[in-house]
Amino acid sequence: MRNLRRDLQGIYTIWYRDVVRFLRNRARILSSLGQPLLFLFVFGSGLSPAMARLGAGQLDFTAFLFPGIIAMAVLFTSVFSAVSIVWDREFGFLKEVLVAPVSRTAVALGKVAGGSTVALFQGAIILVLAPLIGVHLSLGQIVVLFALMLLTAATMTSFGVLIAARMRSMEGFQMVMNFVLMPMFFLSGAFFPLRGVPLWMEVLAQANPMTYGVDPIRQVALQRSVSEVILETIRLHPIITDVAILSVIWLSLMAIAVWMFSRQE
């Protein structure tokens, strides 16, 4: 019982630090919006004419892209904040945490909680742009979107902690960025519908956790913008299936992440 209280306090503390650091760094919040916005407006506007047939001509490409960009913001923020463990290791701060009377499990879970929260903030900031893209959201949709963003964020932060648990230097991070994050983003259906793609791509996309984040976020975000019939043509699974698969991935990744993190000396 005492241990549980101590560990809950530990989770809260790690979470608290991530949130304080995030809010402290307003410049970074803004600059981290740069890339998603660039994708959204440059790609969106540039490709719109070419993608005019999308959704039987009823779906503007920028609107299609919008949920993908939300997922992108969530993905990158999640993994980056989890990988800050490597920074903490390099700058010594991790030691302060590891010698505290708090279990490694609590530290890892606190990191997942912190990274998810920060990613949720970041996703929410993108969400504010919805009216500009012509995507109209009801309060109910926003609530569901928050839940989906949080689930996606928790999954990807767990993935990030898993990577960071074994990473000893920031050099490795570039590798992860190029060979894991970018492919994950491109093969998640954020950029283009995964319907009718070559088999190899379909297989990779199905194995990609992000796919199950992008798919429901898009369905919910575009609920009121396009008809049910059109949505049917661009979605992969019913929302409930996506959520179920993503939850399983989240819990598995988090369990592995905690295990990996606890094993390090």
Added chain:
Amino acid sequence: MNAIEVRELVKKFGEFTAVDRVSFSVEQGEIFGFLGPNGAGKTTTINMLCTLLKPTAGTALVNGYDVVRHPYEVRQSIGLVFQDPSLDDQLTAEENLRFHAMLYGVSRRDYEQRRREVLELVGLSDRAQSLVRTFSGGMKRRLEIARGLLHHPRVLFLDEPTLGLDPQTRHHIWDYVRALRDREQITIFLTTHYLEEAEYADRIAIMDHGQIVALDTPEGLKRRVGGDVVRLHTSDNQQAVLRLRHALQTDVLLDSNEIVLRVPKGDQTIPQIMRALGTPPAIDVLSINLRRPTLDDVFVHLTGKAIRDTEASTTERLRQMGRIHGRAR
């Protein structure tokens, strides 16, 4: 109960034995120093005592808690200042302290008061709201000491607390450490490879190649090298030697044109020398000097080499181990 009780502690990294059957105990309220070159096993020992590393064999009790079986109790009862800085420099000094208080379950009310106390102790009261990024090396180290004390630890571990700091700052840190012992009455366990700093400790363990080669007070260690050396030069050395042998009843050597005496207490011998040579017919003393053994002498005496030389060879040894391991993997 001793603050720290270590028996036959061993730590191996693969084939390499970093700590080799080390035993010692530290009394409560003591300043206990670990002295040795880099790579002697000091940090490895500290890491085992603060539960960051699991011992390969042997036992260690800190504040009565076994480091393997009760790591959380050990952690709760100790404070740590690491060799490398471990602050979050994007946060303010106060935030770093608050974060620590939260991790160690210090209540909010206790924290408010304690924060003021520890910041005052290290002279950083007016910088509580500054970002740690803006601090100098010495200020960071002081903040870390303050942080290490926040949760009322009974033992404070300082791993090379003055490494990389300029001499003046090092001196300041020591002032704080001693003020701390007097004010907080806690046990301080520190490692250093600066011989002059080890003098501040009540007792010193000299570590070399993972083993404790000597453990005593600084004075006791120096006595092992064999007392003070007095050298003098007079107007008539031959006569002076005869007269001093007679007056002091001790060995007096003539080394080229210097008279050399090895005595337990040189400061008390000098007046005797002056008196003996001053009685008519007086022999003029042209120069006289007293040299007390330093820990450097102790180190050379015990390990057969100066601490600097050992440093190089230990690094070399570690590097070789690394090479062997690299090949094995």
